[in-house]
Amino acid sequence: MDLLRFDFNVLYLLELIGTFVFAISGIRLAAKKEMDLFGAAVIGFVTALGGGTTRDVILDSHPVAWIENPTFALLVLIAVPFTYIFRKYLIYMHRTFFIFDTIGIALFTISGMQKALDLGIHPGLAMGMGVISAVVGGVIRDILCNEIPLIFRKEIYAMACFTGALVYYWLQVAGSPTNVNYMITTAIIIGIRVISIRKNLSFPKMK
Numbered sequence: 001m002d003l004l005r006f007d008f009n010v011l012y013l014l015e016l017i018g019t020f021v022f023a024i025s026g027i028r029l030a031a032k033k034e035m036d037l038f039g040a041a042v043i044g045f046v047t048a049l050g051g052g053t054t055r056d057v058i059l060d061s062h063p064v065a066w067i068e069n070p071t072f073a074l075l076v077l078i079a080v081p082f083t084y085i086f087r088k089y090l091i092y093m094h095r096t097f098f099i100f101d102t103i104g105i106a107l108f109t110i111s112g113m114q115k116a117l118d119l120g121i122h123p124g125l126a127m128g129m130g131v132i133s134a135v136v137g138g139v140i141r142d143i144l145c146n147e148i149p150l151i152f153r154k155e156i157y158a159m160a161c162f163t164g165a166l167v168y169y170w171l172q173v174a175g176s177p178t179n180v181n182y183m184i185t186t187a188i189i190i191g192i193r194v195i196s197i198r199k200n201l202s203f204p205k206m207k
Contacts, residue, residue, distance in 0.1 A: 014103055014104075014107055015104070015107045015108070015111065016071065016072070016075060017100055017103070017104070018100060018101070018103055018104020018105070018107055018108065019048045019049070019072050019075050019076070019104065020048075020075045020078070020079055021097050021100040021101055021104060022047050022048040022101065022104055022137060022138075023044035023045070023047060023048040023075065023076045023079035023080075024044070024079050024082070024083050024090065024097065025047060025097065025101060025138075025141075026040075026043040026044040026045075026046065026047025026048065026137075026141045027040045027041075027043060027044040027047075027079060027080060027083040028083060028087075028090065029043065029141060029142075029145050029147070030042075030043040030044070030145065031083070031087065033145050033146070037080060037084070040080055040083070040084075041076070041077070041080045042144075043141055043144060043145065044076050044079050044080060044083075045073070045076045046137060046140045046141055046144065047137045047138060047140070047141040048072070048075070048076050048079075048137060049065075049066045049072060049073065049076065049137065050136050050137035050139075050140040050141070051108060051112070051132055051133045051134055051135060051136040051137040051138075052064065052065045052066065052072075052108065052111075052112065052133050052137075053065075053066065054132055054133075054136045055112050055115070055116070055129050055132050055133045055136075056115075058129070058132070059115070059116060059119055059121065059129065061115065061119065098197075099190075102189065102190050102193045102194070103186065103190065104134075105134040105135065105157075105160075105161055105189065105193075106134075106161075106164060106185065106186040106189035106190060107186065108130075108133040108134040109130040109131060109133060109134045109161040109164050109165050109168075109185070109189060110130065110164070110165075110168060110181075110182060110185055110186070111130075111133065112129045112130040112131075112132060112133025112134065113126045113127055113129055113130030113133075113165050113168060113169070114126075114130075115129070116129035116130070123169050126165075126169075127162060127165035127166060127169065130161060130162075130164075130165040130168075131158055131161045131162050131165065134158075134161045135151055135157060135158050135161060138150055138151065138157075139151065156192060156193070156196035156201055156202060156203070157193070159192075159203075160188075160189050160192035160193050160196070161189060163188060163189070163192060164185045164186070164188050164189035164192075165185075167184065167185055167188050168181055168184075168185040171184060171185070
């Protein structure tokens with residue numbers, strides 16, 4: 001079942017929070033690049049919804065998730081004035097947003113993979129769809145802002161999502177309850193991200 005349909009589920013609520021925080025991260029970067037409000041809104045939109053849109057286009061799933069459920073697009077629009085009004089306070093909430101961002105990529109990994117599985121996609125490719133849902137928005141954001149995408153230059157980011165997707169599939173095959181799968185997968189992705197940041201872990205650089 002698609003997580004996007006769990007309208008009153010805690011996971012759905014966290015996914016909404018993840019979307020909102022993703023949008024804010026994009027808007028904050030746009031502000032650093034001195035873009036106007038329209039430019040900031042565009043960057044926030046692609047950051048929060050670019051991954052899911054790319055996934056749905058690849059899977060030929062129509063309508064795409066944010067059109068089927070406009071709440072996600074509305075959150076992006078709300079994030080623009082919110083970020084502008086509270087910009088001075090957001091600077092001091094880096095750790096909080098890191099946690100929500102990590103929760104967001106974990107949930108987008110799960111929802112993206114599950115949607116692909118529901119459409120009969122091979123499990124290996126479904127894992128890729130989960131990773132795409134989680135990271136492509138950030139890649140588009142960085143490219144539009146003339147930055148080298150974060151996942152290509154430092155931090156263990158996409159690999160955390162792929163590891164979580166792999167565990168999620170294994171748990172499904174093992175017959176583990178769905179809600180338990182969600183919690184374990186989310187915890188693993190968050191754990192990998194937190195450890196990689198604290199220990200300053202990353203892949204070797206190309207030289």
